[in-house]
Amino acid sequence: MGSEDDLLKTPLYEAHEAAGGRLVDFAGWRMPLLYTSILDEHAATRNDATIFDVSHMGRLRIRGEWAFKLLDRACTADILGQEDNTTRYALLCNEAGGVIDDVIVMRLPEHWLLVCNASNRKKVTRHLDALNVAGGFGAEIVDRTTKTAMLAVQGPNAIEKLDTFLPIDVPGIGRRQVVIGTHMLIPYTASRTGYTGEDGLEVILPAAAAATAWTFITSKTGGVTPAGLGARDLLRLEAGLPLYGHELNETIDPITAGLGRAVRNREGFVGDEAIARIRQTGPARRLVGLKLDTKRIVRQGAMIHSDGAEVGVVTSGTFSPSCDASIALGYVDRRVADDGTRVNVLLRNDVVVDAKIVPKPFYKGSAFRRNEKTVTE
């Protein structure tokens, strides 16, 4: 493990220290785990609005006449059908259909922006470079991560609060839409996206403007309080959202992971044949949600049993304040993957707890409630 000096710092590093952030190592970055407490920051996000520094996530700008072809080849989403000022959730897969990363692809009038996991930034860049060369697409791929910052403001009051202090019509940004603009000479990209199950925006801006924007948003009366990575993981898990390295890795395909909605039927992307075969036969295992009959937490790697036989494994688990129950995500044999099925989970030290398979999300936040009709997209 490298020393503290080898770790990257986001443009908000000093702001985190000033806000009392407890900084930890995450994917090669020094990031705030929490400021006051994970549960407090979770509650503030569910009931009001909070701001997360997500600058560590990879941001790749892709330009060129055939940039769309490169992305259509790399991504499972329907890039050809994607309109200007929209975002799509997509997977980048290998030839076997295993997930290289899960990403957000934004189409803007002059360029594309791909936002990927911090831990996969170098891998994703190499993958796109290789496809670019192999396909002769001639696209320009520029890593904009360290030149920019990214802030996520999330919560039922996020849109309203942002609307009072941003110069744009925030509520007018449709779900999963993205807009670009300039305010006081600062260019920004704002998308109505998030990873918490709550409504809100994710805003990309130049690194040099980040600290000012953070201070502005957090210090205004009725402003927004900071939340760290601990709360972020709790929120995404309650929202049933996958995390690379837990629910996703290069041995897991999108269908098994329940992400078929992000995979188009039209072929032409890496992994398309393998995924089509899995779609046809049905995956052997499926990702399910588990609600446990205990307040104890199960963690990644805990085995799932049914009728004395091992049927699966936990990929993420936590205690959910919003559900007042212990919850988990895990992969189970498709024969026991139906909602309502009761299973056993082995906690640490060989404690066995009962659990039930339940639908996801475990908790429906304001993003879900806001726009019911787009839920099935």
Place this chain on the structure above:
Amino acid sequence: MAAPTDRKYTESHEWCKLDGDVAVVGVTQFAADQLTDITFVELPDEGTNVTAGEPFGEIESVKSAGDLYAPISGEVIAANRALADNPGLINDDPFGEGWVFKLRPADADEMDALLDAAAYDTHVEAS
């Protein structure tokens, strides 16, 4: 924040306070802060015996889980039932309302083997 001087400590971040012929056991502020929001505490059963240096239960938080170790040996006479509904008491008041259990010490001399507050503070700083 310096550890209270009215009790003794283990290297595994439990505290032990002798009150006549009863000892009270809990976890330190440092441990509570490292764990962050505590969600579950496995309490020992009254009437059972604990052994110095051996695990007697588990503590879980949103962030991680770990074993709790008995500072001294003895018979458990009370467990803090309030922690069942409110495990966060340990985060809020680890040295007071967040106590974990009480025991009748088998051998009060075992207290001598524990760290005093200054030694514990040094131990924390070194970690």
